Amino acid sequence: MPNIIATLAVLAWPIVSVFLYKKYSTLTATFWTIFGAYMFLPMKVAFVLPIIPNITKQNVAAYCVLIGCFVIKKVHFRLPPTFATKSLVVIGLFISTFTVLTNLSPVFTGVRLKPGLSPKDIISMTIQMAFTLTPFVLAALLVRDLKDGIKVLRLTAIAGLIYSPLMVIEVVMSPQLHTWIYGFFPHSFGQQMRFGGYRPVVFMGHGLLVANFAVVTLLATTGLWKAKQKIFVMPMIFYVLWSLLMLIICKSVGAWLLGILGFLLLTFLPSRLSTLGAYLLASAVFFYPILAIFNYIPHDKLLELAALFGPEKAGSLGFRFHNEEVMVAHGQERILFGWGGWDRNRIDGVVTDGYWIIKFSQFGLLGYLVFLGLPMLAVKNGQALLGKTKNRTLKQVIATYCVIIAMLMVDQIPNASQHNWVFFLYGAAVGLFANARKQKKVRQLKTPNIQTSLNPAHGQ
Structure with a gap:
């Protein structure tokens, strides 16, 4: 059971965050409020609240950065840059509504009858989704240039x-x-x-x-x-x-x-090739559900590779693959909007380790599109930007973000590690790439066309 220190640590985090926002820049304070909570606050300590999500180490960080950015620092809110990222964020905020409305009936998943969702779940699930996306949106808002990206x-x-x-x-x-x-x-x-x-x-x-x-x-x-x-x-x-x-x-x-x-x-590798490698890896993860549904994942080859590290590792991976196959079949029954929360997405007795299968079974392909589409867009935008800049430092920073995001995406297949600090890094990449591209376009508009200005016919 948690002791009094665990309880006080979560309750004291807003005070810590106020200190951070008073002392440091908005970007730095937001970073440490999110990362610090994840790094140091206790696990499994939650304050249960009616309707709205419980206050946990991750949710308290979301509360704190929202207050810090918009109340203390007076940041002007806007959705992330680019139409695609805006669309995914909006879809993410509304997906819970469709998930609830398509899961109002009870479901039996092997051992017990699980109740249907109710309209009030729309409120709590939507707020929780907003908390999940908050680090992404704020990072995309606060990272304005290369200096911020390096920071x-x-x-x-x-x-x-x-x-x-x-x-x-x-x-x-x-x-x-x-x-x-x-x-x-x-x-x-x-x-x-x-x-x-x-x-x-x-x-x-x-x-x-x-x-x-x-x-x-x-x-x-x-x-x-x-x-x-x-x-x-x-x-x-x-x-x-x-x-x-x-x-x-x-x-x-x-x-x-x-x-x-x-x-x-x-x-x-040069930044161009390392970014290309990251893009290929990210794409493989992004299309993983489709490959899993049509049984195109080379499970036998992967088990042989795992066996090189010992029979225990191969057994663990085989166990995950078996459970994943069961959950994929279950998820296909609600393929668009998923089964929702309250354990409705799980088959009784099946262990779900991978983040991708958890979100796919909870929110369907549309929800998966939000959770894994946002990092995929970041890598895609990074690759597109890389070919249009000559700044070597920017190229290396782009490659670094793309490789980090690709490795994080790959980890979501066997594990569930896509927490709030991860979404912050996704948002930082999106903000950096979008603003770097915008600044390049502005410079191009301000650069005079030399050939046109020297043309004798110009202006006639």
């Missing part, structure tokens, strides 16, 4: 450095920080033991989530290094190697593969 990468790298001593402590002494400070362990302790030792959990709830965070901080640090940007006074290669070490001690094979692949793309 987000730098802050992400610093977040990894701040977390690294806590990760080392748990690898050496076992994952106990959440228990020591908040009074309970948030997950199965046995799942945090790998390769004869411990993997860090800290305050994120599971070692896989810490490993995913380590992947992103490594790639952000690597991207800054390649873009010739600094974090602190020491040479950047030191921070890159330290981030690589932090990924290794996470003892997660999937994260190792994603982190090393992203590191190699950013380190050894």
